[in-house]
Amino acid sequence: xxxxxxxxxxxxxxxxxxxxxxxxxxxxxxxxxxxxxxxxxxxxxxxxxxxxxxxxxxxxxxxxxxxxxxxxxxxxxxxxxxxxxxxxxxxxxxxxxxxxxxxxxxxxxxxxxxxxxxxxxxxxxxxxxxxxxxxxxxxxxxxxxxxxxxxxxxxxxxxxxxxxxxxxxxxxxxxxxxxxxxxxxxxxxxxxxxxxxxxxxx
Amino acid sequence: xxxxxxxxxxxxxxxxxxxxxxxxxxxxxxxxxxxxxxxxxxxxxxxxxxxxxxxxxxxxxxxxxxxxxxxxxxxxxxxxxxxxxxxxxxxxxxxxxxxxxxxxxxxxxxxxxxxxxxxxxxxxxxxxxxxxxxxxxxxxxxxxxxxxxxxxxxxxxxxxxxxxxxxxxxxxxxxxxxxxxxxxxxxxxxxxxxxxxxxxxxxxxxxxxxxxxxxxxxxxxxxxxxxxxxxxxxxxxxxxxxxxxxxxxxxxxxxxxxxxxxxxxxxxxxxxxxxxxxxxxxxxxxxxxxxxxxxxxxxxxxxxxxxxxxxxxxxxxxxxxxxxxxxxxxxxxxxxxxxxxxxxxxxxxxxxxxxxxxxxxxxxxxxxxxxxxxxxxxxxxxxxxxxxxxxxxxxxxxxxxxxxxxxxxxxxxxxxxxxxxxxxxxxxxxxxxxxxxxxxxxxxxxxxxxxxxxxxxxxxxxxxxxxxxxxxxxxxxxxxxxxxxxxxxxxxxxxxxxxxxxxxxxxxxxxxxxxxxxxxxxxxxxxxxxxxxxxxxxxxxxxxxxxxxxxxxxxxxxxxxxxxxxxxxxx
Numbered sequence: 001x002x003x004x005x006x007x008x009x010x011x012x013x014x015x016x017x018x019x020x021x022x023x024x025x026x027x028x029x030x031x032x033x034x035x036x037x038x039x040x041x042x043x044x045x046x047x048x049x050x051x052x053x054x055x056x057x058x059x060x061x062x063x064x065x066x067x068x069x070x071x072x073x074x075x076x077x078x079x080x081x082x083x084x085x086x087x088x089x090x091x092x093x094x095x096x097x098x099x100x101x102x103x104x105x106x107x108x109x110x111x112x113x114x115x116x117x118x119x120x121x122x123x124x125x126x127x128x129x130x131x132x133x134x135x136x137x138x139x140x141x142x143x144x145x146x147x148x149x150x151x152x153x154x155x156x157x158x159x160x161x162x163x164x165x166x167x168x169x170x171x172x173x174x175x176x177x178x179x180x181x182x183x184x185x186x187x188x189x190x191x192x193x194x195x196x197x198x199x200x201x202x
Numbered sequence: 203x204x205x206x207x208x209x210x211x212x213x214x215x216x217x218x219x220x221x222x223x224x225x226x227x228x229x230x231x232x233x234x235x236x237x238x239x240x241x242x243x244x245x246x247x248x249x250x251x252x253x254x255x256x257x258x259x260x261x262x263x264x265x266x267x268x269x270x271x272x273x274x275x276x277x278x279x280x281x282x283x284x285x286x287x288x289x290x291x292x293x294x295x296x297x298x299x300x301x302x303x304x305x306x307x308x309x310x311x312x313x314x315x316x317x318x319x320x321x322x323x324x325x326x327x328x329x330x331x332x333x334x335x336x337x338x339x340x341x342x343x344x345x346x347x348x349x350x351x352x353x354x355x356x357x358x359x360x361x362x363x364x365x366x367x368x369x370x371x372x373x374x375x376x377x378x379x380x381x382x383x384x385x386x387x388x389x390x391x392x393x394x395x396x397x398x399x400x401x402x403x404x405x406x407x408x409x410x411x412x413x414x415x416x417x418x419x420x421x422x423x424x425x426x427x428x429x430x431x432x433x434x435x436x437x438x439x440x441x442x443x444x445x446x447x448x449x450x451x452x453x454x455x456x457x458x459x460x461x462x463x464x465x466x467x468x469x470x471x472x473x474x475x476x477x478x479x480x481x482x483x484x485x486x487x488x489x490x491x492x493x494x495x496x497x498x499x500x501x502x503x504x505x506x507x508x509x510x511x512x513x514x515x516x517x518x519x520x521x522x523x524x525x526x527x528x529x530x531x532x533x534x535x536x537x538x539x540x541x542x543x544x545x546x547x548x549x550x551x552x553x554x555x556x557x558x559x560x561x562x563x564x565x566x567x568x569x570x571x572x573x574x575x576x577x578x579x580x581x582x583x584x585x586x587x588x589x590x591x592x593x594x595x596x597x598x599x600x601x602x603x604x605x606x607x608x609x610x611x612x613x614x615x616x617x618x619x620x621x622x623x624x625x626x627x628x629x630x631x632x633x634x635x636x637x638x639x640x641x642x643x644x645x646x647x648x649x650x651x652x653x654x655x656x657x658x659x660x661x662x663x664x665x666x667x668x669x670x671x672x673x674x675x676x677x678x679x680x681x682x683x684x685x686x687x688x689x690x691x692x693x694x695x696x697x698x699x700x701x702x703x704x705x706x707x708x709x710x711x712x713x714x715x716x717x718x719x720x721x722x723x724x725x726x727x728x729x730x731x732x733x734x735x736x737x738x739x740x741x742x743x744x745x746x747x748x749x750x751x752x753x754x755x756x757x758x759x760x761x762x763x764x765x766x767x768x769x770x771x772x773x
Contacts, residue, residue, distance in 0.1 A: 080609040088614075097260060104264045144609055166609060167601055170617070174599045175254035175261070183614070189427045192558040194384025200391055 062096075063103040064110065069117055070095055071133050076120070077169040079144055086183045089173050097172035098165075116161025123158060208234040208457070209768070211479060211494035213464050213509070216315025217750050218737045218757040219500035220442030220450070221358070225761035226498070227453040231768075234492055235450070236462040238484060238501070239311035242318070242443055248433025249284040257283050262601065278308040278704070280319045280431040288312065288319055288432075294650035298657045305658040306701035309502060313460055316502070316704075317441040317750075319431040322412045322559070323584065324364050325747035326355050326375045330570065334632075335743050338578050341532065341635040342713040344742050345723035348375070354755035361449075362440045362754070363418035365560075366410030374565040374747070381415045382408045383560050387552040388587025388623050392684040396564075399683050404567045409560040409584070412440035412751070421445065428557035439559070459492075461485050463651045466513035467497060467522055467733070475732050475773075476522075482651045496732040496764055496773055500757070503533075503738035504641055507709040508656050511643045523710075523727040529720050532711055533639040533660050534744040536703035537581065537631030537670050540693025542677035544686030546587060546623035553620070554589035561586040564627070564680075566746055577668040581631035581746050583677065590621035625686055629673035630703065632746040634665045639700070641709055660700035670697045705749055707738035725760035732773040736760050 062070055077089035077098070089095075102110045120143070124132040128139045135143070147154050147162035173179040180186045209231035212222045223235045254260040263283040268276045275281045275289035290311045299305045310316055329348045336343040352375070359378040367382040385393065385408050393406035413430070414423045421437040421444060430439050437444035450456040461484030468478040468491060478493035499506045507530055513522035521529045561584050568580035590603075606616035644657040662670070674691040681689045700706070713719025716728035721740050727733040736757040738749060745752075767773050 081614055082610055084611050084614055100258060101260075101262065104259055104262070104266060106265070141610075148607070148609055150607075166605065170605055170613075171599050171601045172260070174617070177253070177255045180253060180255070189425060190556045192384055192426045192556040194554075194558070195387040195390045195552070197387060197552065200387050200394070 062099050064114075065095070065099050065102075068131075068133070069114065070099065072117055072120065072131075073098055073165070075133050075140065076144075076165055077172070079140055080166050080169040081173045087178050089169050092173050092176040092178035094169050094172035094176065097176065098168050101168065101172075113161075113164060116157065116164060119155075119158055119161060123154070205493075207478075207493040207495065208232050209494065210234070210496045210498060210764075211236065211492060212498045212500055213479060214238075214315065214499070214501035214505070214737065215313045215442050215447070215458070216500065216502055216737070217317045217320070217442070218753050219498070220314070220317065220446035221754050221757040222498040222500050222734075222736060222761055223450040223456055224446040225758050226765065227450045227455040229761070229765040230455070231765065232455050233450070233457070234494060235456060235458045236464060236479065236481065236492070237313045237315075237458065237460045238463045238505075239313070239315075239460060240484070241458075241460040242313050244433060244435055244443070247287065247312075248435055250427055250429050250432040250434060252284050252432070259283055274306060275308060277306055277702070280321075281308075282429075282432070284429070285319070285432040295655075296647055296649060297655050298644050298647060300659055303659055303661050304699040305660050306699050307504065307656075307658065307706075308701060308704050313447070313458065314442040318433060318443065320441075320750060321704075321748065322430060322439050323563070323748040324359075324362075324366075324377070324410045324412050324751040325563070325565075325582075326377055327351070327745050327747060327752055328373050328375050330373045330566075331743065331745040331747075334579060335635070340578070340743075342711070342715065342718050342742060345712055345714045345719075350723070351752070351755050351759070354759040355751065358751065358754040358758050361419070362412050362445065362751075363414045363416075363421070364410055364412055364751075365415040367408050369405055369407050369565075371405060371565055373567075373570055377410065377751075379410070380418065383411070383413075383415060383558055384408075385562060386554050386558075386587050386589075387549055388546045388554075388625050389562050391549075392562075392587060392625065392680075395684045396680060400567075404564060404680070406562050406564055409563045411560045413559055414438045419445075424559065426557050426559070428559060430559045462492075463653060464501070464509055465489075465651075465653055466509060467499075468493075469513065469515055469518070469522060469730075471515075471517055474517075474730060476730055482653070484651065487651065496734065496768060498757075498761070498764070499733065499735045500737045503706045503709060503741075504656060504658070506735055506737055506739045507641055508643070508653075510710065511641075512654055518729070523720060523729045523733055525729050526717055526720055528637075528711065528718060530642055530709050531637050531640045532635040532708040532742075533641060533658070533700070533706065534633045534635055534708045534741065535660070535700045536705045536744065536746060537629065537633055537662070537666055537673070537697045538703035539628075539698030540670060540674040540677075540691070541583065541585065541626060541628035542674055542681050542689055542691045543624060543626035544678075544681040544689040546625050546684075546686050548685065549589075549623045552589075552623075554623070558586075575669075576672070577665045578634065579632035579665070579669070579746070581629045581669060581673055583627045583629055583680075585625065585627035587623060587625035589623050625681055625684065627677040627680060629670075629677060630705075630746050630748070631666070631669045631673060631697075632744050634663065635708060635711075635743055636663055638663075639708075658701075662697050662700070666697060705738070705744070707741035707744055707749060710735050710739035711742040712740045713742060724763040725756055726763070731767075734760050734764055 073095040077094040081089040121131045128135045210226045210233045212235045215237040226233045274292045281289045288310045332344045332347045335341045366379040368376040424438040463482040465480040467476045470477045476497045511521040564583035566580040566582045568575045639660040642657045643654045647655040710720040712721040725736045
């Protein structure tokens with residue numbers, strides 16, 4: 001973050017403050033010449049924050065998952081995208097995203113996912129005599145490895161479920177605030193400079 | 203408002219309505235701008251800076267909600283979870299088609315119209331386009347040529363601010379350009395290789411776009427946040443809200459009335475003039491009448507014709523201003539929906555950072571000097587070459603895209619790696635005007651405000667299909683010549699349904715002969731002298747270029763003529 005007292009930052013804040021004061025109806029958008037791309041971006045973000053911030057979904061307000069299903073998805077997603085130097089899927093509340101996602105798709109897609117989740121518990125019981133959330137970390141990793149290797153001998157529906165939850169976890173993580181800000185370290189849009197290589201000029 | 207007679211009533215506030223309002227107020231007229239839909243508040247309605255985590259389904263949309271309320275609009279590439287409120291509710295705005303001829307009527311209904319969500323691509327016509335009907339013996343000749351419109355292209359482009367690169371091509375005249383946006387490495391290589399193989403006949407150029415690359419008339423240069431279709435608080439691309447409306451309001455002579463659904467035009471048979479419009483208030487459903495000395499109908503191609511058809515009276519039984527009988531006919535759209543995409547190996551060391559709200563363009567190269575193809579007219583390509591999986595450059599993952607193998611910390615690491623380069627080309631082709639492509643009123647169906655709806659009959663015919671079939675093969679060939687691998691063509695066997703190109707035009711065409719056209723060369727009704735129509739309905743042929751800049755040029759020219767005529771007492 002920029003130094004709050006630096007002149008550039010003060011100018012940017014002033015620009016934002018002025019914009020927020022003046023903006024009323026569509027007709028009163030004032031001239032914007034002279035603002036740098038950085039300042040424009042910051043101003044745009046601040047204007048949009050108050051309309052857009054819906055925040056992370058409240059995990060206690062589950063729409064589809066039972067508490068057990070929710071816990072299983074938390075464990076699965078954290079194995080897929082774990083905490084490393086940066087937070088993982090659990091901190092990013094990927095489970096809540098998947099829950100909301102499932103509430104928006106049709107019944108057969110929802111059923112497919114929930115049956116896949118059930119399959120995980122059945123398989124875990126077969127292998128480890130425990131449902132997935134109560135297997136050890138090594139056992140959980142072993143089951144996912146069995147599902148994800150190229151020559152997997154697990155059933156097709158098990159492999160397909162793994163692909164499904166992996167895709168949803170990746171999507172849910174990299175569209176979350178945690179994923180975008182802390183893992184990708186996204187810090188604003190940059191001017192598209194394109195190709196700057198002399199060997200490509202024509 | 204009930205008794206005031208405005209100098210001009212402009213119906214519709216989209217691309218052309220905004221221009222009409224600006225030109226007429228700047229020339230001293232007191233203007234009432236009617237918009238069927240709601241006003242737009244950038245603070246609430248723009249969403250271009252929203253992050254995926256700011257919307258409930260991260261951009262995937264509430265599928266059931268969209269299927270129920272936006273079954274047609276959701277088929278538009280620009281209709282998203284972030285901005286579906288900028289598209290019409292299909293339940294409130296129905297239309298019908300024959301069962302075997304689908305039509306996609308994609309649009310919004312609010313101040314600014316599609317100028318908020320449009321693609322912003324801007325390409326001039328040349329005489330190759332203006333003289334095509336005459337040369338081919340198809341439909342009717344245009345009553346103007348490029349030299350009539352050239353100064354107006356200059357005029358509107360200067361105000362709008364168009365970025366692009368001069369290429370000196372006769373079939374795509376250069377405009378008044380701000381500096382061009384940058385091409386990616388893949389695109390530059392493609393430009394080299396296509397240029398070498400076809401020696402200047404085929405040119406890969408950066409898209410010409412109504413997005414500022416430099417500060418311009420109080421609007422800021424683009425800062426590349428990406429989804430223009432969701433709004434632009436920095437006013438960097440052209441829309442009514444960003445440009446023409448503030449200019450009109452600055453004159454002090456504009457009255458904007460949103461929620462004003464025009465049921466029909468008020469016709470005075472003694473003077474054979476329109477005197478105003480019957481308006482249904484969009485919120486209260488109350489009826490009111492507005493009066494004006496002249497009317498500029500800019501409600502968009504199909505909506506303007508719908509108003510005229512719904513304004514039929516004893517003198518104009520087939521629709522107001524329709525003594526020719528062609529009103530409603532010769533509906534056109536661009537062929538769309540096919541092309542090719544491929545991987546572009548060998549560029550792994552080159553980055554592709556950031557979002558660019560623009561692609562490349564390959565201007566038409568068929569039938570430039572006489573007929574050298576199996577079809578009449580021609581097509582251009584839009585497309586681009588970028589690097590996928592570049593999350594650090596802020597691309598969004600898409601559900602279902604292929605992922606690195608495995609899971610865990612190694613997957614997280616692999617996700618940080620940029621993916622491979624790819625390239626794709628998608629064709630936009632000209633369609634031949636055909637009398638069978640038409641709109642009529644469906645008297646058994648009304649919209650939410652009680653206005654009779656449209657019945658749209660449109661299909662593709664032989665020339666269209668022949669051209670369409672070539673597009674994907676030519677796209678594939680050009681990708682191969684560029685050095686791409688794993689080239690795959692895309693597109694159904696028939697072009698996408700008419701309307702999908704979102705360049706619908708015609709149905710109130712201009713021409714010299716009042717027996718075969720609705721408008722004269724000034725966009726003025728042959729029948730009713732104080733009625734002007736300047737949205738896409740005036741088009742007599744379709745070209746293959748994105749048409750909005752052409753509509754803007756004709757609108758400014760028509761407004762200039764109308765004011766001159768009004769001052770002379772001729773209207």
